[in-house]
Amino acid sequence: MIPVTKYHGCGNDFIITDWELLKHKNIEDFVKHVCDRHTGIGADGCILVKQKPLEMVFYNADGSRAPMCGNGIRCFAKYCYDEGIETAEEYDVETLARVKHVTRVSLDPFQVRIDMGTWDDEPKSIQVDALKEPVMGYELPVGDKSVTVYSFFMSTVHTVVFVSDAFAFDYNEIGHAICHHTLYREQTNVNFVQIVDAHTLQMVTYERGVGMTLACGTGACAAARIAHEKKGCAANLKIILKRGELHIDIDDQQHVHMFGPAERILKGEVAYV
Numbered sequence: 001m002i003p004v005t006k007y008h009g010c011g012n013d014f015i016i017t018d019w020e021l022l023k024h025k026n027i028e029d030f031v032k033h034v035c036d037r038h039t040g041i042g043a044d045g046c047i048l049v050k051q052k053p054l055e056m057v058f059y060n061a062d063g064s065r066a067p068m069c070g071n072g073i074r075c076f077a078k079y080c081y082d083e084g085i086e087t088a089e090e091y092d093v094e095t096l097a098r099v100k101h102v103t104r105v106s107l108d109p110f111q112v113r114i115d116m117g118t119w120d121d122e123p124k125s126i127q128v129d130a131l132k133e134p135v136m137g138y139e140l141p142v143g144d145k146s147v148t149v150y151s152f153f154m155s156t157v158h159t160v161v162f163v164s165d166a167f168a169f170d171y172n173e174i175g176h177a178i179c180h181h182t183l184y185r186e187q188t189n190v191n192f193v194q195i196v197d198a199h200t201l202q203m204v205t206y207e208r209g210v211g212m213t214l215a216c217g218t219g220a221c222a223a224a225r226i227a228h229e230k231k232g233c234a235a236n237l238k239i240i241l242k243r244g245e246l247h248i249d250i251d252d253q254q255h256v257h258m259f260g261p262a263e264r265i266l267k268g269e270v271a272y273v
Contacts, residue, residue, distance in 0.1 A: 002030075004016065005017070005264060005267045005268075006265040008075065009071030009260060010071060010217075010244030010245070010260060011243030011244060012072070012214055013042070014069075015035060015270075017047075017049070018048070018049055022048060025272075027048070028063035029063070032063040033270075035061035043061060045059055045061055045066070054091065054093050056068060056073055056076045056100075060209025060210050064208075066209065067155060067156045070217015070219070071215055071216065073093060073095070077114075078112075078262035082264060090103045098117055101114070109261055111260065114258045114259075115255055117256070118255055119154045121134035121135075121153075122153075125153040127157070129185060131183075135149060137150065137230070140183065142174060142177050147174070149161055154218055154256070157187070158219055161178070161190060162195065163193065164194065165194055167204065171192045171206060172212050175190045176211075178206070179206055189208055189219055191205045191219040193223045196240070199234045199238060200240065203216075205219040214241065215242070220258065223239065236250075
């Protein structure tokens with residue numbers, strides 16, 4: 001039996017456990033097992049906690065490794081506090097997308113602020129081999145139409161698509177088509193973003209390795225950056241998601257800061273040999 005805890009950040013849900021318990025097991029198989037919503041616990045991803053130094057090891061629900069996850073790192077911070085692993089108000093967390101700085105803002109409700117770092121527009125950083133220039137306002141052929149996309153690395157590979165209404169339509173089909181487009185060798189998350197006003201966005205995300213999700217923290221950061229830079233929105237934005245809100249600030253050094261909640265759903269054990 002493996003002890004696990006389930007958390008969510010704005011509806012984006014994760015199974016969290018100690019990396020030491022799985023380091024000699026088939027982690028990809030374990031992740032797919034626990035994240036299955038019919039035969040497992042069910043989650044969008046799985047987070048393994050390494051200590052000394054503190055590191056977040058993140059997997060998508062399909063067992064694929066990802067650099068990090070914005071909603072996931074807030075849940076990681078809540079788990080570390082709940083388990084007494086890290087109770088300081090500020091600390092660093094290692095990820096495949098560099099070190100992230102965590103600041104705990106409140107305990108009830110539990111909310112943290114994460115310095116997500118800055119972005120990278122280089123095509124090689126998002127595994128786009130066919131283009132030499134940044135994928136900014138690129139007309140991507142999808143079926144019999146073209147879609148204007150903004151793609152870059154924001155803790156993982158993200159593509160932003162502006163739409164008239166983020167919540168009124170089912171974006172699963174087009175999200176899948178863009179995510180798996182031949183332009184993106186390692187696939188891409190796809191964020192469908194509606195500008196409500198200069199300080200507010202609404203968005204939904206198709207995540208590689210998962211599908212449509214209720215929220216995406218790194219996607220919110222990506223959406224805020226493009227809305228500010230390309231659409232004239234403010235540098236501090238409220239991002240409305242289907243199950244909550246995030247607040248994103250972009251500072252003068254182009255660091256993106258994410259503020260939002262994390263909640264524990266359950267704690268128990270899962271059968272796994």
